[in-house]
Amino acid sequence: xxxxxxxxxxxxxxxxxxxxxxxxxxxxxxxxxxxxxxxxxxxxxxxxxxxxxxxxxxxxxxxxxxxxxxxxxxxxxxxxxxxxxxxxxxxxxxxxxxxxxxxxxxxxxxxxxxxxxxxx
Amino acid sequence: xxxxxxxxxxxxxxxxxxxxxxxxxxxxxxxxxxxxxxxxxxxxxxxxxxxxxxxxxxxxxxxxxxxxxxxxxxxxxxxxxxxxxxxxxxxxxxxxxxxxxxxxxxxxxxxxxx
Numbered sequence: 001x002x003x004x005x006x007x008x009x010x011x012x013x014x015x016x017x018x019x020x021x022x023x024x025x026x027x028x029x030x031x032x033x034x035x036x037x038x039x040x041x042x043x044x045x046x047x048x049x050x051x052x053x054x055x056x057x058x059x060x061x062x063x064x065x066x067x068x069x070x071x072x073x074x075x076x077x078x079x080x081x082x083x084x085x086x087x088x089x090x091x092x093x094x095x096x097x098x099x100x101x102x103x104x105x106x107x108x109x110x111x112x113x114x115x116x117x118x119x120x
Numbered sequence: 121x122x123x124x125x126x127x128x129x130x131x132x133x134x135x136x137x138x139x140x141x142x143x144x145x146x147x148x149x150x151x152x153x154x155x156x157x158x159x160x161x162x163x164x165x166x167x168x169x170x171x172x173x174x175x176x177x178x179x180x181x182x183x184x185x186x187x188x189x190x191x192x193x194x195x196x197x198x199x200x201x202x203x204x205x206x207x208x209x210x211x212x213x214x215x216x217x218x219x220x221x222x223x224x225x226x227x228x229x230x231x232x233x234x
Contacts, residue, residue: 004162033220033221035222035223037225042227043209043227043228043230044225044226044227044228045163045211045213045225046225047222047223047224047225050220050222052220091162091163093162095221106151106153106168106170106175106176106215107153107165107168107176107178108153108155108163108165108223109165110162110163110164111162112160112161112162113161113162
């Protein structure tokens with residue numbers, strides 16, 4: 001079974017509008033961490049936001065927020081006030097056995113990504 | 121504060137040749153990771169080090185692949201007898217042990233095997 005599922009291969013949004021990128025995850029661990037990364041065409045993975053499984057509040061970082069619904073095992077990324085420079089590939093990732101209780105495992109599991117295009 | 125660096129950024133080689141990639145992590149980070157990314161896919165984990173110890177290896181890391189981190193600083197990833205299926209982006213990341221333990225990625229090395 002896929003650990004991370006991103007069901008939207010591509011999304012389009014007009015500049016200054018908000019957009020939600022979907023991510024669902026599968027784990028039997030109680031402690032885990034969820035991440036979103038942005039990958040422009042240059043190829044580098046840029047960290048955007050983190051949510052620990054024990055965090056009670058949804059994470060926010062500037063224009064990025066994470067809509068964490070633990071019971072549904074979803075961790076959607078919300079980008080507010082989209083900008084042309086937000087056009088990129090976005091990946092959701094999970095690390096099991098870690099989060100707010102310390103890390104025991106290192107690897108990240110990634111989804112297949114969502115290509116976001118922002119148009120003027 | 122410099123980020124993760126990788127060298128070379130691009131490599132073209134012929135099938136059967138050996139290649140070696142280098143990764144320099146963020147200086148205070150004790151963990152270092154290698155991932156491989158093929159077109160249209162997310163990165164897939166290959167291996168990771170805590171200091172100089174290699175703690176986990178993926179089944180993707182066949183016996184043609186070897187990784188080292190001899191002094192707990194930079195790391196090398198070597199592919200012997202390259203195959204066309206090895207063509208991919210090889211990404212290195214580093215992190216510091218802690219609560220969030222965010223992995224920060226380098227720019228990657230794009231390998232093309234002809």
